[in-house]
Amino acid sequence: TVLAWRWLDRPAGSIALAMAMSVRPTFGVFLLWQSLRQAWRPLGWTIAAAVVLVILSLPAVGVEAYAGYLTTLANVSITSDVASSDVAATARALGLDDGVARSWSVAVWLVALSAIVVSLRREAEVGFMVTLVATVLMGPLAWEHYPALILIPAAFLAARGRWWALLLPLLTWLPREFLVFVTLAALLAPFAARRMEAFDSGGSSRPAWSGGAE
Numbered sequence: 503t504v505l506a507w508r509w510l511d512r513p514a515g516s517i518a519l520a521m522a523m524s525v526r527p528t529f530g531v532f533l534l535w536q537s538l539r540q541a542w543r544p545l546g547w548t549i550a551a552a553v554v555l556v557i558l559s560l561p562a563v564g565v566e567a568y569a570g571y572l573t574t575l576a577n578v579s580i581t582s583d584v585a586s587s588d589v590a591a592t593a594r595a596l597g598l599d600d601g602v603a604r605s606w607s608v609a610v611w612l613v614a615l616s617a618i619v620v621s622l623r624r625e626a627e628v629g630f631m632v633t634l635v636a637t638v639l640m641g642p643l644a645w646e647h648y649p650a651l652i653l654i655p656a657a658f659l660a661a662r663g664r665w666w667a668l669l670l671p672l673l674t675w676l677p678r679e680f681l682v683f684v685t686l687a688a689l690l691a692p693f694a695a696r697r698m699e700a701f702d703s704g705g706s707s708r709p710a711w712s713g714g715a716e
Contacts, residue, residue, distance in 0.1 A: 503634065503654060510630055516547030523548075524555050527575060528641040535618055535633040539626070588642060592682045610686070614639045617689055624693070631655040631692035638685050649674040649681055652688045662695035 503522055509515035523529040536545040556568070589610045593603035614636035621629035635655060638648050652670050659667030670691065673684045 503651065507627070507630055507634075507654060507658070510626055511541060511544045513547045516544050517551040519548050520551035520555060523552060526637065526641070528637040531618070531637050531640060532633055535629060538619065538622055539629065541626075589639065589682050590642075592679055595679050610639050610682070613686070614689060621692070624695075625698060627658060628692045628695055631658050631695075632689060635685060635689040635692075639682070639689060646678060646681070649685055649688075652685070655688055655692050659691060659695050662698075664691075664694055664696065667691055667694075 503518070506515045506518040506522065509518065519529065519532050523532070533545065533548060536542075536548065560568075589607045590600075590603040593606045594600070598606070617632050618629065618636055621632040631654065634651060638651060641648075650671075652674060656667045656670045670684065670688050673687075674681060676684065
């Protein structure tokens with residue numbers, strides 16, 4: 503994911519995104535983000551890299567394995583004894599019934615998608631960070647290590663003059679019931695990043711490196 507940020511909108515970055523999608527399917531949200539940005543070339547590279555990964559793996563795993571994989575994804579069911587920190591599981595842990603838990607999940611999905619759309623008004627790096635955190639919120643399952651991805655937007659914000667963002671990864675040490683709320687904060691935090699023009703104007707030192715082309 504860091505490589506995808508570092509080489510944002512470049513072929514190497516798209517290949518890194520495809521590799522991330524092969525590990526976590528929710529990274530497919532990046533395809534939506536690239537489409538909304540009309541970043542057709544990076545989108546094409548991402549899809550092409552994903553297809554190549556599938557083709558290269560076919561001799562080892564076979565078509566049946568992919569069919570089974572898709573069936574599994576379509577039938578993911580989270581029980582109460584699974585230590586997941588997804589939205590629905592958090593709602594149940596807080597004592598809410600299944601109907602309210604499902605409503606919470608839909609609401610958070612809408613918030614995440616809305617944040618991605620709003621991020622289109624900002625430079626690509628902001629949108630990348632928002633979409634990255636959205637992949638954590640929009641999955642049906644969230645192991646406790648998933649919020650480790652918050653390290654990346656925290657580093658981005660610190661490079662853009664928002665040093666307080668370095669506290670966000672520390673908040674992931676809170677009990678599991680708080681992780682959704684920490685992740686929601688991380689979803690919105692990238693909008694607080696100082697615009698790159700502020701660094702270009704000479705008022706502040708420019709970050710040593712910035713992921714992706716403007």
